[in-house]
Amino acid sequence: MCMLQSAELSRPENRVGVGVAARLSRYLQVLTQAKKMGKDRISSQEIADYTNVNATQIRRDLSKFGKFGKRGVGYSIDGLLDEIRRILRTQGQHNIALVGAGRLGQAIGGSSIFGEHGISIAAVFETDESKIGRKVGSVDVIDYRFLKEVIRDRNILVGVLAVPAPAAQQAADDLVEAGVKILFNYSEALLDVPSDVTVHTSNPAVDLLHALYFHLT
Amino acid sequence: MCMLQSAELSRPENRVGVGVAARLSRYLQVLTQAKKMGKDRISSQEIADYTNVNATQIRRDLSKFGKFGKRGVGYSIDGLLDEIRRILRTQGQHNIALVGAGRLGQAIGGSSIFGEHGISIAAVFETDESKIGRKVGSVDVIDYRFLKEVIRDRNILVGVLAVPAPAAQQAADDLVEAGVKILFNYSEALLDVPSDVTVHTSNPAVDLLHALYFHLT
């Protein structure tokens, strides 16, 4: 049964394109917040206002997977949350490792949003001895020297780099050696990694340049 | 002269599409880092490796504005930096305001990357009295009560929200009332703003969902 479903999902026609998946996860975020604000249904136009994705595009993305809405009414937030989570298969627990317990590491690790999406920070590593043993969110900060051992033991596939640029490449190398396949790079460094490892670089300043240009144009 | 240039730039054929602008600013970031690493030239393929943008697309984006490369050699990093900065017109100084001097606010405000791109944090606001008077980066933290006055005085058009979700809408309202037109929302809140204000919501957890899905697919 499980294998059958797995085979079914791997057939091309059942797989979700990366563009669709990226948009679905943005809808998920809006729905989560809208629910917190006490709403129980939402229209494609409302989701469009918050995501800057066209309302027609949103309806089309959703209708690929089923008829989740009610004409004249909109979408049930609870119902749609379940459907999108099912489509993205993010219901299961994913463990991630955070490297760096500085200001940015603390800000990321202290966020409650990971838990809400089935993601848990399984370990936090730091070289600065004054921070080892303290907590980031609810997780103990571990000595960086134990990184490889802990990553392997806990079978962690996702690493978040919140370290200064000069330390980023070494940390990336260590994570990759321990088996990490997805890296979130919050440093300014350009990382070289093997081709089977995905790097996502996220940077407030680059985002800001985009927005400034949008406005100044 | 200045008015003439302004009229010229507003003609459609001289304006840069938002897609192109977004990609150019990513190239800018890669070039900045490559220069720091001591390189003085770079190929479109190397930029492609770091940005996940196709090398052909990069060459085409650049060739819209001139022939900046040398066949068989690549691009001069210094030369290309100047050209892209000129195209994006980010050479001038832009002032931004940061609201919230917590962990995330400190992490953002303490980054040197803003200065490198001609952006300066002109003011940091905070309601927590224990943080007022301290510094974030090289800027004094100001009492939130002076927000509107300072924003107006310094003619600030860009605001960065690094506050808890429950405080975000009020802070956005105050910034907009003072004249801010671009908001960077690092909180989880969904913000309602007038239609002439642009909101960019950036969220590590949503990014992480994208990446996880890419990998699990």
Add this chain to the structure above:
DNA sequence: TAGATTGTTAATCGATTAACAATC
């Protein structure tokens, strides 16, 4: 020269948008 890389064209693909019948 030989190898490498740009600048550019042509073909394909996915995203965007407008429009509207279906229906709650």
Add this chain to the structure above:
DNA sequence: TAGATTGTTAATCGATTAACAATC
């Protein structure tokens, strides 16, 4: 019923990709 909103189609636009002559 009347108003609102979905689900879907068709047309357009921009991004992606492969290929390759030009040329450093």
